[in-house]
Amino acid sequence: MTSQPAPRETWALRLYVAGSTPKSVRAFENLKRICEEHLAGAYRIEIVDLIEEPERAQRDQVVAIPTLVRQLPTPIRKIIGDLSETGRVLVGLDILPAPTEGR
Amino acid sequence: MTDHARGRSVASTQAAVTGTGSTRAEASHGIGKCPTGIAGLDEVLRGGIPLGRTTLLVGGAGCGKTVFGMEFLAHGIRDRGENGVLVTFEERKPDLIANFAGMGLDLAAWERDGKLVVDHIQVDPSQIEVTGEYDLEGLFIRLGAAIDAVGARRVVLDTLEALFAGLRNDAIVRAELRRLFTWLVERGVTAMATAERGIAALTRHGLEEYVADCVLVLDNAVEEGASVRRLRVLKYRGSGHGANLYPFLIDDEGVSLFPITASKLEYEVSSERVSSGVPALDVLLGGGPFRGSSMLVSGTAGSGKSSLAAAYADAACRRGERVLYLAFEESPSQLVRNMRSIGIDLGRWRQQGRLEMVSTRPTSFGLEPHIAAIDRDVRRVAPDLVVVDPISSFLQAGTRRDAESMLARLVDMLRLRGCTALFTSLTPGGGVIEGTTTSVSSIMDTWLLLRDVEGNGERNRVLHVLKSRGSSHSNQVREFRLTDDGIVLLDVYVGQAGVLLGTARAVQESEDRIAQLARTAKAERRLRVRERRREALEARIAALRTEFAATENEAAIELAESERRDQAVELTDRQLRDRRDFTAGLASSRPEAPQRVTARP
Numbered sequence: 039m040t041s042q043p044a045p046r047e048t049w050a051l052r053l054y055v056a057g058s059t060p061k062s063v064r065a066f067e068n069l070k071r072i073c074e075e076h077l078a079g080a081y082r083i084e085i086v087d088l089i090e091e092p093e094r095a096q097r098d099q100v101v102a103i104p105t106l107v108r109q110l111p112t113p114i115r116k117i118i119g120d121l122s123e124t125g126r127v128l129v130g131l132d133i134l135p136a137p138t139e140g141r
Numbered sequence: 142m143t144d145h146a147r148g149r150s151v152a153s154t155q156a157a158v159t160g161t162g163s164t165r166a167e168a169s170h171g172i173g174k175c176p177t178g179i180a181g182l183d184e185v186l187r188g189g190i191p192l193g194r195t196t197l198l199v200g201g202a203g204c205g206k207t208v209f210g211m212e213f214l215a216h217g218i219r220d221r222g223e224n225g226v227l228v229t230f231e232e233r234k235p236d237l238i239a240n241f242a243g244m245g246l247d248l249a250a251w252e253r254d255g256k257l258v259v260d261h262i263q264v265d266p267s268q269i270e271v272t273g274e275y276d277l278e279g280l281f282i283r284l285g286a287a288i289d290a291v292g293a294r295r296v297v298l299d300t301l302e303a304l305f306a307g308l309r310n311d312a313i314v315r316a317e318l319r320r321l322f323t324w325l326v327e328r329g330v331t332a333m334a335t336a337e338r339g340i341a342a343l344t345r346h347g348l349e350e351y352v353a354d355c356v357l358v359l360d361n362a363v364e365e366g367a368s369v370r371r372l373r374v375l376k377y378r379g380s381g382h383g384a385n386l387y388p389f390l391i392d393d394e395g396v397s398l399f400p401i402t403a404s405k406l407e408y409e410v411s412s413e414r415v416s417s418g419v420p421a422l423d424v425l426l427g428g429g430p431f432r433g434s435s436m437l438v439s440g441t442a443g444s445g446k447s448s449l450a451a452a453y454a455d456a457a458c459r460r461g462e463r464v465l466y467l468a469f470e471e472s473p474s475q476l477v478r479n480m481r482s483i484g485i486d487l488g489r490w491r492q493q494g495r496l497e498m499v500s501t502r503p504t505s506f507g508l509e510p511h512i513a514a515i516d517r518d519v520r521r522v523a524p525d526l527v528v529v530d531p532i533s534s535f536l537q538a539g540t541r542r543d544a545e546s547m548l549a550r551l552v553d554m555l556r557l558r559g560c561t562a563l564f565t566s567l568t569p570g571g572g573v574i575e576g577t578t579t580s581v582s583s584i585m586d587t588w589l590l591l592r593d594v595e596g597n598g599e600r601n602r603v604l605h606v607l608k609s610r611g612s613s614h615s616n617q618v619r620e621f622r623l624t625d626d627g628i629v630l631l632d633v634y635v636g637q638a639g640v641l642l643g644t645a646r647a648v649q650e651s652e653d654r655i656a657q658l659a660r661t662a663k664a665e666r667r668l669r670v671r672e673r674r675r676e677a678l679e680a681r682i683a684a685l686r687t688e689f690a691a692t693e694n695e696a697a698i699e700l701a702e703s704e705r706r707d708q709a710v711e712l713t714d715r716q717l718r719d720r721r722d723f724t725a726g727l728a729s730s731r732p733e734a735p736q737r738v739t740a741r742p
Binding site for chain 2: 054056059061064065068088089092093095096099100101102103104105114115116117118119120121122123126127129130
């Protein structure tokens with residue numbers, strides 16, 4: 039795996055959670071798995087716990103928890119939920135093209 | 142000035158006390174009230190929305206939900222020291238700030254001063270992908286942080302339904318909103334949540350099912366070509382509330398609701414009389430209209446209604462009172478100019494700020510907003526006298542029944558505020574008083590009728606006092622004249638030909654003068670004749686007196702002669718007796734003796 043060339047793009051992902059709720063833990067596990075499978079070595083995950091930094095909820099326009107934000111590559115994308123539907127996460131992050139265009 | 146100002150404050154205190162009374166009564170049953178500060182709404186809600194609860198404000202687009210919410214927050218910040226949070230899902234913050242700046246609310250300044258948080262929550266469905274379970278903890282945290290930041294007591298959520306569109310999982314959003322309302326109660330804030338009007342249900346997403354305490358419904362209907370906004374209290378658990386559809390108005394001064402308040406006829410009445418500005422009219426009314434009373438002046442076109450109204454307004458301004466003059470058919474400058482021609486200078490009162498003139502056409506508003514606009518003006522100006530010139534304009538703005546009920550409300554509203562009021566009403570020619578005027582007159586305290594009387598090729602104005610509650614008033618007709626020095630009332634001539642006016646009156650006056658002159662001359666002549674006769678009599682009396690004196694003199698002389706004769710006779714008698722006594726040997730010098738002697742034979 040390490041012998042593969044690193045992807046040119048770097049993925050900056052930010053996951054907003056609120057404490058260690060089961061949904062948050064599940065979302066982080068799902069995200070980690072998906073990244074390892076598809077973006078190995080080319081991603082960075084930042085976790086923002088709104089309970090510790092409540093002011094970021096307003097600044098970053100977060101309503102639902104968990105929310106995953108793709109900071110890079112642009113444009114910004116948002117995915118909410120525990121990321122249990124891998125297929126939709128891949129589409130949402132633009133790792134895979136949407137199955138049918140214009141859906 | 143001081144006296145009446147005090148009177149007014151007493152009246153308003155009274156109203157406030159009544160309000161507090163009901164609040165306290167209901168508080169004892171567990172429901173506290175949070176005043177919204179929206180003109181009229183707190184009266185309808187008997188004090189305000191439920192304290193520490195969430196009130197749902199339902200309405201279609203453009204009904205004014207956001208304005209209601211913002212007014213609620215502004216009242217808290219401005220008047221009660223209660224800070225607020227506005228969460229907006231639809232309008233962007235700069236837009237909101239700009240919109241409310243037009244209403245005189247400086248949201249940015251309040252934010253700087255730590256009194257308000259405006260949080261725009263953007264939920265853009267095109268940017269969001271949903272995968273699996275989630276909750277709205279982020280919303281709770283944002284809201285919690287905002288509430289804590291300013292210590293907010295009031296929260297407005299406008300419009301929560303944007304969440305349904307943005308998050309596309311109704312089951313989760315519904316459950317989370319239910320949790321949100323419970324959470325708001327736990328936070329102890331009083332909240333207003335707005336919701337879109339639905340087609341099948343009350344709201345599009347059935348939010349009313351969660352907000353069980355208080356639901357207000359706003360609508361915006363078009364009736365007879367005019368847009369009418371109305372509010373209805375659909376539900377208010379544990380509290381009484383007004384049950385009607387209340388018209389309201391939104392303009393650059395915010396929301397004004399027009400409640401039906403005085404239906405109980407509980408208001409302070411004054412026995413103080415004020416002047417109507419026409420001294421002779423005051424006399425007719427037994428000393429002038431009462432302060433706080435309502436007067437209807439009906440009359441045909443050009444009969445002098447506005448002039449009478451202007452005189453009334455002028456008199457109030459002279460007393461130092463504040464006057465609100467609602468002119469629906471003339472512009473203020475037109476009215477000022479016209480009244481100057483009869484010697485009433487309204488312009489100076491406008492400059493001094495005692496007279497506020499508002500000129501709008503009711504048809505451009507619709508009837509109910511029109512009343513609401515008047516109500517708002519009355520609240521703003523706090524006048525002692527309100528002139529509505531004319532009420533006939535209401536009829537053009539709505540159906541007759543509506544117009545009557547609106548006018549009844551208006552009269553009651555003014556009465557409740559202790560405002561003296563004058564309404565003019567245009568009646569069609571021919572002296573017929575139409576139905577609306579009659580039904581409206583029943584709620585007025587005083588009713589004057591101005592009439593044109595035609596005859597002898599001219600029109601003259603007369604004034605009747607048709608009714609005047611609480612006063613003995615004249616039943617007589619007066620001639621009503623507009624002169625360069627104002628309004629003059631004259632006693633009319635009632636002759637064999639009826640009431641005489643105008644030229645006929647002038648003719649009669651001149652005829653009367655001639656007749657009077659003739660009568661005077663005749664009387665003088667009679668006086669002279671009598672004088673001569675008296676002189677003649679006196680002369681005769683003098684002559685008689687002289688004659689009498691002469692006669693008396695003669696009588697005295699005769700009397701003296703006869704006395705002398707008597708003495709002579711007596712002397713002769715005595716001599717005879719003396720001689721006889723001597724013969725009998727008796728001598729007597731006593732005067733009785735001769736009588737005895739004379740008695741003897």
